[in-house]
Amino acid sequence: MLLNPNFIKLNKLPLLFVAASILFYYIFAYHLVRTDYIKLLTLYTALFTLFYKLVQTTKHNFKSLVMVAFLFRAIFILAVPNLSQDFYRFIWDGRILLQGINPYLNTVESFITSGEFPVAQAQELYTGMGTLNGSHFTNYPPVNQLCFAIAGLLTGKSILGTVMVFRIIIILADFGTLFFGKKLLEKLNIPVYNIFWYILNPFIIIELTGNLHFEGVMIFFLIWSLYLLHIGKWQFAAVVLALSISVKLIPLIFLPLFFQFFVKRKTLNSENTLPTSIKTNLRTNLKKLTFFYAIVGITTVILFAPFFSSQFVSNYSKTVSLWFQNFEFNASFYYIAREIGYLFRGWNEIAIIGKTTPIIVVLVLLIMTFFRKNRTTVELITVMLLGLSFYYFTATTVHPWYIATLLILSVFTKYKFPLVWSFVIILSYLAYVNINKADKSENLWVIAIEYLVVYGVFLWEIFIKKAPKLEA
Template sequence: MAYIFLLQRQENQKLLFNAGIIIRVLLFLNLPTLSDDLYRFIWDGTLLKNGIHPFAALPEYYLDKNIGGISEELFSALNSPNYFTIYPPLNQAIFWLGAVIGNGDWLVSANVIRLILYGADVGSFFLLKAILKRNDKSSFLAYWYWLNPLVILEVVGNLHFEGLVIFFLLLGIYAFQKGKNIASAMGFGFAVGAKLLPLIYLPFLFLKGLKNRTCWVSILAGVIAIGTLLPMLSQSFVAGMTESLDLYFRSFEFNASIYFIARQIGFLIYGYNNIAVIGPLLSVLSLLSILSISIVGYSKKWSLPKTFLFVLTAYLLFATTMHPWYILPLIAFGILSGYWYPIIWSFLIFLTYIGYDQNGFELPMYIVVIEYVVVLSTMIIECGNTPIVPASADGSRGHSTNSNEGKSPFEGG
């Protein structure tokens, strides 16, 4: 409620900006409390500091090697000690920096990473304002991202790199709308370099460039993304990343929607959890949905943020695992395209934290049902009430006939 109350004070934007700064700075005082990913960051960074490729072997291999900074205490804090790391080289460079400066002090290492993600968060805020202004929308809407509790908690608090991904994606969108194609390709390419997931946006980016011959932007983005992998590209990197991704789709499950329905059907047919089959099948359906939405977005001349919003929503609905920080890009895309179901989702997804404990994560099914019924109902209502108005050729200045365009659902009409 404090979040909504603050965002009614449009007359004092300096206060709102400073509030976001102060809340984030306070998080520098402690280690993350709702995520233990940090310890893998420190582990990987420590290996790199000692000249060891983080994909070369599983963590247990290094316990008796007398490597400085590698200890039983750090190993016991890892959430996936039996799996290869999943973090690409761009992230690994940041882990290395944290390990070098921290030199065994976990809080210092965490705060080095925090400082980078904090900078990305500030950059995302100003990019949001710039994109909104360019598209003739109220730049005040950027504060719905800046002060969003989930954004603050998961980026600067729990150190999830979605914050860096969002910054690069917004940079790519802003540059694309301004016709700065090389800068746009760099933004999208580095977004993929920070997390492979933004690959799902490249098909629409390619289609978007067909008419004005800028489809090479998506190709260049892919080349840049590959370039970020080169520093660690090796047989062990490919093997480790492939094994980790395969385990992710075939083994992990949490807070899913379509998957949980399919899993229940599988129980009725086979009598056991057939995730090894269902997971890959849903991945194929997810890919087909992404391509279909990209084609629809292209044919109806949707803007980049709107298409990215629905592409990512489709991906998340088909996913077997849905952690709270996965929806962070939706918040930015929703603000830019006038859809508010991501904000509603960012409230409801806090309920899923009750599913985390020291033994892993398992969520009561009634929480999942409440979450998805409300979110999907809101999305359907919004899509039904929002006229599909074509954007301009570059997607930069489309206008809606909806009188509430660019307004919060919590504000007056």
């Protein structure tokens, strides 16, 4: 079919976009070093432009775009990630688990410095992940650990083989997101091609398939859960949401936002024709919400149970707190607050700011929970998008792959600022230009450009743009 002259004639432009993208993805996967920032920015800009034009010109040819999405991911199958070292820790955790050792109880560094090498290629894995990663306890939840262990079980001592299994798991998750995302878009009467702003986005292909970040697996469970919730299977949705939390903890931030979706929706009577009384409706919906939270909580506890101990609780809480009080990368409001701290106090106030911002985030989420209308699926997803955005706007650390969750949520809303962010987020990698220099700090001017663009689009969409309202 692809060799048919008429087919080529009718699809010259899309085929040109695909061919050029294949070439650029190949160069990106196998011939790029992350410190080569000119090559990085040029390739990414070209890929993003081609992606945008491809979706624009071929958005109604669903099957073709699905095949292209698979093809682009397949290019990376033999590539070792070149923008992230985290996969070395994934391999370590998986192999440790297969040895019957609880991965949450020891740091990698504690084994290496004591001369213990509990897994194959221990020194190579430690060197690969770096001392920062190796000196901290793992923060990856149990379903994520299961993925690591499966890869280790299937590939033994092969680092590349384990990378390939990780990649296959993430690709399968992406196509699971495609499947349930399409079904949810159809239910919401939103154009199904919206899903390609996520599935074909070079940011998603590079960060998830390329760099092996398991946000893709978390997102698969999240979208599956939202689909089940929309069609009324809330008990099953709660179980699947717990699976999402057990890949990455970030969906925990959404839990308060389900309140109005459950409590303030109208329930039909037994004949499915008329609303029940307000009092009965409220009582029934509160009961559903309580059971929903209970199922999420119990399922999550069950998934963590095999690893539970007092030491696990201590280690895990310390690791999570690091993201608020020790680490800083690609932040926005936090960097402004930090500079004010330097100005008035003379030192970095991250310990204080890191404790304050989670409280502010919780307060904002509670305001969104009780004072913003979140009764339909679209309204729920929209408030999830805005709540998570606020969290990232105030966070001390915003790694590029974090934006993947914002991007998938935006597919079901009128907002496009996450799509813009998925383009300019590449600027955060310019921090690695100084990695071998005495001054390893980020270029704050570059970060300022990134966030000026993001906040500019965000404020325009919130206060100026009159986008058509999406109905559930």
